Amino acid sequence: MSRKSYAFVLLFLTVSLFSILFSTEKEISRIGLEEILSIGSLEDDILFQWAGVVVDPRGNIYVTDAMDYSLKKFDPQGNLLHKTGRRGQGPGEFMAPRLLDCWGGFIYVTDQHIPGIQVFDTDLNFKRRITIRRPISDFRVLSESQIAVSTLHMKKAASILVFNSKGKLVRSIRYTQEKMPLMMSMVSFEFDKQGHMYIAFTFQDRIEKYDQGGKKVWSESLLNVRKTKKVKVSSYLVPDKIVYKDIALDIFENVFVLGGHFSKNESSDVYVVSPEGRYLTVFTLPHRSHCLYIDSRNFLYSRANDGVTLKKYKMHYSYQ
């Protein structure tokens, strides 16, 4: 290759690098929501109290319904395609279906009262159960053979636990060094495509990022909450006010955190933080929600009408 060619390639790379750097400099200053789909009205019998939501790469929407012990599948237009489940502890049955995730053509479902994770195909046929003998407060399927789980830690420092497809613990990512009072280490979490882990503490004002090696990259507090009140339940003292309810990442890997009781608009304010940990903006959902989900096409899903309605929004970003 001639010197001219080298110079051209070098110039091209420099320009590309600058354009990438320039584009990442643009920061979100405002996010607006446009409702594009609503599933479940006040009159119909489609959703009674939905708990968890996940969307497959084709845009089909899967929802757990705690009131009728079911898992439901909707097409991208919101039409009910399949429903499965009834009350019970057998295969494909639920006592309190909750969280969902989707990976490799399978839907993974937790139950608040049954340990482990049930796996269904996308037509909602039960395939198998993964035995995990710990309460699951949040989970993500990282690959066919790795499922990351947050659980309750009582006697030791808290970690995200990674299990294989047979339910065997293969590694853990520690996010607290010290033992914390009951439930104070509870988190919801997300992983980005590079394997960074983002966590939002449920009962503490802490949002944190960890690198692939489990080292803390940053830690942020957004609400100035010092201490949360505790109440006695049985013989345990437990916090009764939630700081952050859920965490999600958009396609640009900005961190979206749903605020709880301490937010100006309780269970509706969503705080947006850049991947580098800079607070960007806050926007308010039209309805109170218990969770927040962003699909691979950057649509945001949340709850309305106390869980009888699921809303899907298109997000409109304004930049500085």
Place this chain on the structure above:
Amino acid sequence: MRRGFRPFLVIVALGLFLSTAIPKNGGAEDPPPAERHQKSGPSSPRLIVFLIDFNAFLCPSCLDSFLHFHKKLEARVNASQMWGILMIDHPFQESKKETKMKILHKKLRGFKKANHIKFPILIDHLGVFRGWSKEGTAIILLDGTSQKIRKYNFPLTPQEMREIIDHETVH
């Protein structure tokens, strides 16, 4: 009977509640008028009232106990003797009342369908039983013959379950 439980107040409250709620709620939760007339006649002097609290059903053993007991009772007792009242722990904001009632009716439909419950369940929109939900789901037996009222909280012990079922079938 639990300490602090006042039978007189319960009779008055239930009387008021049922007398106001039954004619107003002409929806799916009520039996048709002819059936209602038959069921409330003097031949059925006993009434079983379930005080239902959705929050209490987050405890699976409470819901299990309720469903198990309901199934047993259903096989032995005239269905028209059973009623349910859904307790609401916070008053509705006036502006949101209509929406909230629709949401609760919808959730009740789902709950009844999924758990095969056939007896009518009224929503305590007047707040007559507000505060009772602290004790969770309960069952109240009103016996016009012996003029006794009893109350039990879920989950029921086997002894309590026997006691209620014997009481309802021995007479």
